[in-house]
Amino acid sequence: MRMVAEVRDQHESEWAAIGAVAELLGVGTSETVRKWVRQGQVNVGARAGVTTEESAELKRLRWENEELKRANAILKSASIFFAAEPDRPQ
Known part of the structure; x- marks a missing residue:
């Protein structure tokens, strides 16, 4: 979540930043990183959810x-x- 936030301003969209982080981490799909980011937002109270x-x-x-x-x-x-x-x- 922190990595996406740090590189967000260097990309045209959050999805592009997520894709860049996924590539840096060697994660097979950007969707995995997107889910991590969303769950992290839920955990800190920035987004509704469990x-x-x-x-x-x-x-x-x-x-x-x-x-x-x-x-x-x-x-x-x-x-x-x-x-x-x-x-x-x-």
Whole structure:
């Protein structure tokens, strides 16, 4: 993001600056650098969107939710199994 900002005034457009930075970094496509710049703008609050930190937290919470669902399914199966044993010693 900083590199694009530094060379922006040397080019006719932001896209041209992004292309120059992509070439300097050896990135295969300018679109990759453009996405990095946009995400960087979101992260610093200059653009609306989900920050990298928020995205990581959401991913972690979704994973945790799935793990809890699996644990609940196991516990439910176990309770059904043990409830079905009529001659289980007390």
